[in-house]
Amino acid sequence: MRLTARARLTLLLTALVLAAGGTLTALTYLLMQQNLRHRSFFIDLDPSGSLPSGTPQPTPPSGQGLRDLADRVEADTLSALLTQAGLALVVVTGLAVVLGWLVAGRVLRPIRAISSTARRLSAENLTERVPVTSPADELTALAGTVNGMLDRIQRGVAERDRILDSQRLFTANAAHELRTPLTTVRTAIDVTLDGHPSRAELLAMAGDIRDAVEHVQRVLDGLLLLARSQAGVGAREPADLAGIAAAALDAARHRVRDLAVHADLRPASVSGEPVLLERMVDNLIDNAVRYNQPDGHLTISTGMADGEAVLQISNSGREISPDEAQALLEPFVHGQGARVRTDGLGLGLSIVRAVALAHRGRLAVTARPGGGLDVTVELPAHLVATADRLG
Structure with a gap:
């Protein structure tokens, strides 16, 4: 036993x-x-003691x-x-x-x-904690360690649930985005082939199918880029956000000619994957132009602040609430969690956030009081460039 x-x-x-x-x-x-x-013993024999008279005296040993x-x-x-x-x-x-x-x-x-x-404790009940007794000793330290471990597990489970919920929503919306053009193709084929279609009807059907295929291709390209961004950065190379932003503005000049563009592009050296960084800036400029208003404005700036490379893009547009601004970071989700059909795919800011996180950076989206958005991306500066500036 x-x-x-x-x-x-x-x-x-x-x-x-x-x-x-x-x-x-x-x-x-x-x-x-x-x-x-080592102790001595003494025996005291007193002949005249209390012995009765006539009694013979004992003989000393x-x-x-x-x-x-x-x-x-x-x-x-x-x-x-x-x-x-x-x-x-x-x-x-x-x-x-x-x-x-x-x-x-x-x-x-x-x-x-x-x-x-x-x-x-269980996966559904992580709220209990071990009582911490006093005075502070090894067992108190053990209880504190266990409580800290439980806090980390609870945060991990909460993050896991959030990611799973986000992935389920993402999968459902991606399936919807892919199902819609496929349904359009099937409907166009069924309607056109129901009878004896003319050449014009066949050409119209071909055009509808081509548009649907292009939409599917854009969705798949966006999903692949999002997955690649979330997988992390491969080989890192020095890059300048100012040069990337200038190239993106030049490529979109035919789309921004109706907007007042203000550019303040100062050197902002980072270390990362240039392809992902270029797509991040392209998506930001594309969103700022796509969701702008007629005769609106677009402001883009780059520079260094507190040892980090900073990219800021502001645009005019419809007025949205702060909650809506945060919802724009989710794939296919716009405006208080509701999906809205636009000429975009709803993946732009999701890809931007994934690229920023892959480069150990941060993304902040803020609703402007008069309408539009302020988007700020902060990325760790390139170490060599930082050392050169300090030298």
């Missing part, structure tokens, strides 16, 4: 007390034996008789010492068993509390 931790601790404490008591008894016996061997008497006294004393010490050791050992059991229970009580709390 396996002994419990409390029983083993009790046996250990009892064994220590028994060993200490046995050692103390043995030392006492040896010291008493040495003391008795000889030297050998005195030695025999001393040996008997020594033997009787040591025997009595062993008897009494043995009884005392038995009593102390019994008390040690009782006190050891109580002390072991007291010492192990916090551990039992930790074990009991752990048994009650």
Whole structure:
């Protein structure tokens, strides 16, 4: 039968007390034996004592008789010492068993509390915590460590649930985005081939199918880029956000000619994957142009702040609430969590956020009071460039 931790601790404490008591008894016996061997005994015989008259006087013992008497006294004393010490050791050992059991229970009580709390915990119930007792000792530190571990597990489970919910929503919306053009293709084919279509009807059907295929291709390209961004950055290369932004503005010049563009592009060196960084800037400019208003404005700036490369894009547009602005970061989700059909795919800011996180950066989206958005991307600066500036 396996002994419990409390029983083993009790046996250990009892064994220590028994060993200490046995050692103390043995030392006492040896010291008493040495003391008795070097002690002198004197017998006082008073002939005129209380003996009745006429009683013959005892004969004083000889030297050998005195030695025999001393040996008997020594033997009787040591025997009595062993008897009494043995009884005392038995009593102390019994008390040690009782006190050891109580002390072991007291010492192990916090551990039992930790074990009991752990048994009650589950994936659906991570709110309980181990009580932290005082004064601060090793068991208090253990309880604090367990509580910290439970906090991390609870945050991890909450993050897992959030990611799963986001992935389920993403999958549903992606399936809808892909199903819609496929339904359009199927409908166009069924309607056109129901009878004897003319050449014009066949050309119209071909045009509808081409548009649907292009839409599917854009969705798949966006999903692949989003997945690649979320997978992390491969080989890192030095890049300048100012140069990337200038190239993106130049490529979109035919789309921004009706907008007032204000560019303040200062060097902002980062280390990352240029293709992903270019797509991030392209998406930001594309969103700022796509959801702008006639005769609106677009402001883009780059630079360094607190050792980080900063890219800021502001645009005019319809007025939205702060909650809507945060919802724009979710794939296919716009405006208070509702899907809205536009000429875009709804993946732009999701890809931007994925690229920023892959480069260990941050993305902030803020609704402007007069309408439109302020988007800020902060990325770690390129270390070599930072060292050059410090030098």
